[in-house]
Amino acid sequence: MTGLFISFEGVDGVGKTTQVNRLHNYALERGLQPLVTREPGGTPVGLAIRELVLHGIAAFPSFAVTGGSDVVEEGDDLGPRTEALLYAADRAQHVSQVIRPALQRGQLVVSDRYVDSSLAYQAGGRELTVDDVRGLSTWATHGLMPRRTYLLDMDPELSHARLRHQLDRLEVEGDDFQRRTRDEFLKLAEAEPERFVVLDASQSPDDIWQRIRRDFDALTAESGISGSSEQDSR
Numbered sequence: 001m002t003g004l005f006i007s008f009e010g011v012d013g014v015g016k017t018t019q020v021n022r023l024h025n026y027a028l029e030r031g032l033q034p035l036v037t038r039e040p041g042g043t044p045v046g047l048a049i050r051e052l053v054l055h056g057i058a059a060f061p062s063f064a065v066t067g068g069s070d071v072v073e074e075g076d077d078l079g080p081r082t083e084a085l086l087y088a089a090d091r092a093q094h095v096s097q098v099i100r101p102a103l104q105r106g107q108l109v110v111s112d113r114y115v116d117s118s119l120a121y122q123a124g125g126r127e128l129t130v131d132d133v134r135g136l137s138t139w140a141t142h143g144l145m146p147r148r149t150y151l152l153d154m155d156p157e158l159s160h161a162r163l164r165h166q167l168d169r170l171e172v173e174g175d176d177f178q179r180r181t182r183d184e185f186l187k188l189a190e191a192e193p194e195r196f197v198v199l200d201a202s203q204s205p206d207d208i209w210q211r212i213r214r215d216f217d218a219l220t221a222e223s224g225i226s227g228s229s230e231q232d233s234r
Contacts, residue, residue, distance in 0.1 A: 010151055015208070019150065019208060019209060022212070023213075034110055036111075037111050038113060039091060049090040080128055084133055108225060120188065147195070150196075
């Protein structure tokens with residue numbers, strides 16, 4: 001039996017986590033036994049990679065010992081290619097340990113970020129080539145892609161104003177980086193309209209959720225994914 005793989009994408013602050021949680025709860029009500037995961041950090045190995053790619057070598061000061069003391073220099077930060085390779089390593093482990101086994105069990109898998117984030121942030125934001133980043137991710141995942149991707153789209157200046165936590169390495173990049181990232185997300189959606197659903201993230205969370213729910217209901221019916229709930233059994 002084959003499960004259903006769904007991803008959520010978008011620049012930081014657009015409300016992905018809110019909608020992931022809503023879909024998780026709705027799927028539970030329908031008896032679908034969803035597995036919710038994220039990138040980077042969907043496995044124990046991925047958690048270590050997450051700290052490195054989001055916070056740099058400063059997250060591991062004992063790794064940067066200079067002259068007998070823990071010193072992290074500005075030049076010790078990750079290069080764009082190193083960053084892309086680390087994301088691919090996280091994804092390879094994530095797919096082999098979490099996503100593919102769950103799909104083989106017939107589960108619904110919902111991931112907060114996946115391949116499209118690498119294409120948007122590393123190819124768009126970091127200005128690496130799309131073909132290189134795509135090839136790396138395809139190799140890492142054995143070509144596994146989501147059946148549906150919900151792209152929450154918003155001007156990065158507006159979405160970043162929503163952030164209430166200490167910003168990570170990508171979130172502190174300048175306006176040009178953020179615009180390139182958003183533009184790359186939109187290019188990806190335009191190239192694969194059958195997979196992407198683009199949502200205006202400036203709308204209310206309730207309005208966004210209603211669009212996702214309607215599409216999700218149609219998608220599960222089309223995919224033959226069904227569950228049972230107390231309401232269904234009455």
